[in-house]
Amino acid sequence: MKNSDPRYPPLGFGLGLRVDYYEALLATAHPVDWFEVLSENYMVEGGRPLQYLERFRERYPLVMHGVSLSIGSSDPLDTGYLGELKKLADRIEPAWISDHLCWTGVDGTNLHDLMPLPYTAEALRHVVERVRRVQDVLGRRILLENVSSYITYAASALTEWDFLSEVARQADCLILLDINNIYVSARNHGFDPHTYLAGVPADRIQQFHLAGHEQGDALIVDTHDAPIVDPVWSLFGEAVRRFGPVSTMIERDDHMPALEELLAELDQARSIAGACLSVAA
Amino acid sequence: MSQLRELQRAVQHSVLHKDPTPALAVVADGQGAPAQSRLDVYMHGYGARLSEVLRNDFNGLFAMIGEPAFDALVVAYVDSHPSRDFNVRWYGARLPEFLRSSQPWSDTPALSEMAALDWAIGLCFDAADEPCIDAGALQAIAPDEWPVLRLRLRRCVQRLRMNWNVGDIRRALDGEGDVPQPARLPAGRGWVVSRVGVKIFHRELPDDEEAALDSIAEGRTFSEVCGELAQRHEADAVAMRAVLLLRGWVDNGWIADLST
Numbered sequence: 001m002k003n004s005d006p007r008y009p010p011l012g013f014g015l016g017l018r019v020d021y022y023e024a025l026l027a028t029a030h031p032v033d034w035f036e037v038l039s040e041n042y043m044v045e046g047g048r049p050l051q052y053l054e055r056f057r058e059r060y061p062l063v064m065h066g067v068s069l070s071i072g073s074s075d076p077l078d079t080g081y082l083g084e085l086k087k088l089a090d091r092i093e094p095a096w097i098s099d100h101l102c103w104t105g106v107d108g109t110n111l112h113d114l115m116p117l118p119y120t121a122e123a124l125r126h127v128v129e130r131v132r133r134v135q136d137v138l139g140r141r142i143l144l145e146n147v148s149s150y151i152t153y154a155a156s157a158l159t160e161w162d163f164l165s166e167v168a169r170q171a172d173c174l175i176l177l178d179i180n181n182i183y184v185s186a187r188n189h190g191f192d193p194h195t196y197l198a199g200v201p202a203d204r205i206q207q208f209h210l211a212g213h214e215q216g217d218a219l220i221v222d223t224h225d226a227p228i229v230d231p232v233w234s235l236f237g238e239a240v241r242r243f244g245p246v247s248t249m250i251e252r253d254d255h256m257p258a259l260e261e262l263l264a265e266l267d268q269a270r271s272i273a274g275a276c277l278s279v280a281a
Numbered sequence: 282m283s284q285l286r287e288l289q290r291a292v293q294h295s296v297l298h299k300d301p302t303p304a305l306a307v308v309a310d311g312q313g314a315p316a317q318s319r320l321d322v323y324m325h326g327y328g329a330r331l332s333e334v335l336r337n338d339f340n341g342l343f344a345m346i347g348e349p350a351f352d353a354l355v356v357a358y359v360d361s362h363p364s365r366d367f368n369v370r371w372y373g374a375r376l377p378e379f380l381r382s383s384q385p386w387s388d389t390p391a392l393s394e395m396a397a398l399d400w401a402i403g404l405c406f407d408a409a410d411e412p413c414i415d416a417g418a419l420q421a422i423a424p425d426e427w428p429v430l431r432l433r434l435r436r437c438v439q440r441l442r443m444n445w446n447v448g449d450i451r452r453a454l455d456g457e458g459d460v461p462q463p464a465r466l467p468a469g470r471g472w473v474v475s476r477v478g479v480k481i482f483h484r485e486l487p488d489d490e491e492a493a494l495d496s497i498a499e500g501r502t503f504s505e506v507c508g509e510l511a512q513r514h515e516a517d518a519v520a521m522r523a524v525l526l527l528r529g530w531v532d533n534g535w536i537a538d539l540s541t
Contacts, residue, residue, distance in 0.1 A: 040367070040368050040369070040370070043368055043370075044370065044407035045407060045408055045409035045410075045436070046407060046408055046409040046410035046411075046437075047405075047406050047407035047408055047410065047437070047476065047479060048406060048407070048479040049407055050407075050410070051410070051479060068367035068368065070367075072285075073289065074283060074285045074286035074289055078367055080367075081367045103289055104367075105293060105364075106286065106289040106290055106293050107290065107293070108365055109293060109297070109363045109364065109365060110364045110365065110366065110367055110369075111293060111296055111297075111323075111327055111364070112327070112330050112331070112364060112369050113296075113323060113326055113327060113330065115289075115292065115323070117285075118284075118285065118288055118307075120284070120285070122283060122284055122285055123285050126285060150319045150320075150322040150323065151292075151304075151308045151309075151311070151316065151319045151320060151323070152308070152309045152311060153288060153307055153308060153309055154307060154308070154309045155284060155288065155307065156309070188311070188313070188314070188319075189311055189312075190311070190312045190313065218313055218314035218318055219313075219314050219318065219319065219322060221322060
């Protein structure tokens with residue numbers, strides 16, 4: 001899988017495809033370059049989900065984003081899940097497939113949460129080996145996303161960005177850099193988000209995520225239920241200056257606003273990226 | 282056991298059982314918030330996420346019993362049913378049985394029946410998009426093929442049997458009149474859930490139609506289906522009733538294919 005630039009061609013500025021916006025998005029053309037679909041939502045036999053998915057596929061590039069790969073679990077890889085993932089990918093031919101650098105359960109149980117990994121040599125070997133196997137099954141490079149986290153482990157010997165970078169390098173996979181997650185975890189754990197950006201390999205960054213979060217009493221929680229905050233926009237600008245024109249999308253999963261609000265946020269992402277790239281040029 | 286597995290089991294135990302002790306042995310102290318508060322995000326999030334899923338998948342049951350009772354039910358179900366499927370879509374599959382067999386909910390059997398109706402609507406919603414036959418296919422059947430004809434229902438056709446007035450409650454909850462109190466029916470009642478395009482319909486099944494559909498589901502021939510109808514109708518009315526039912530099923534898009 002080695003070549004000079006391992007990345008897929010960029011897609012521009014996209015949104016997460018959510019049921020709330022199906023009809024409004026199909027009713028008229030909108031300035032959205034592509035959509036990210038949640039893989040598990042379409043792992044069904046038929047009906048409304050797949051009918052709408054096919055309609056969007058006819059009009060827009062799609063990428064698949066999963067939450068169940070559990071690449072860091074010490075359970076065996078779920079071949080049933082991988083089979084479903086491949087079946088869906090064969091059907092909709094996404095531009096790429098992503099999931100998270102995390103584990104979601106052990107001993108056959110699923111917590112349906114993106115649990116952080118300990119950043120150890122053992123976990124690194126484990127994840128690298130599994131990413132290679134997943135990529136062999138899917139026949140393509142996958143993207144792994146940095147998760148928001150609220151705990152760290154005493155056993156961790158590497159920083160998150162070093163761990164992520166090593167996984168990408170050793171497994172020859174790509175990175176979905178969630179800018180909001182970097183901000184959330186930086187605030188929760190007291191690291192410098194700029195150090196994170198400086199620590200990941202530019203030639204592995206395939207996609208950015210942007211989202212809002214909830215400020216709790218002592219911790220920030222990644223809720224995807226609010227507008228993107230200024231410090232995240234600022235961090236996004238730095239990421240664009242550092243990594244160039246990377247495909248960018250906005251995730252919104254709760255307190256769904258009018259579509260126009262999301263489109264305005266997407267415009268803001270475009271403007272920031274445009275300004276940062278023109279300065280960089 | 283590897284260190285990774287040991288760590289994951291400790292954290293998972295804490296999340297599932299809301300007991301921070303095992304996880305606290307592996308989680309680092311962080312600045313700004315104690316480890317216990319940090320774990321709380323995950324321990325709270327697990328139940329909250331599954332609660333939201335169940336609320337979406339069982340909206341009839343939720344409307345029937347209200348938020349406080351539904352929340353109490355969810356806590357009991359989540360505590361006793363760790364999720365075993367990668368897709369949270371299937372998490373509620375055992376809720377109807379849980380309601381049927383666990384007190385205090387088993388004291389009100391209508392709750393389990395409403396949950397079963399909710400689940401059937403969900404199964405119908407994303408069942409496979411199979412082709413269905415049209416009236417022309419019936420006209421093409423040769424006279425000598427009718428007795429040995431077998432019909433196959435589309436997978437979006439879901440059937441239930443109710444002993445309580447859950448269908449009436451559901452219709453009222455959907456906006457058709459006042460919501461009645463749960464009441465046992467004088468006799469069991471068949472119910473069908475089906476889909477036309479992406480729209481879901483459900484209705485009561487008359488006894489003879491339910492018996493005929495049972496026969497079809499068991500793979501019996503059209504002659505045997507007529508035999509079922511003969512137990513409920515005068516001999517000279519059987520053929521007409523069979524034709525009417527069959528035409529209705531075809532018009533509703535319930536029949537996937539015919540075979541002899």
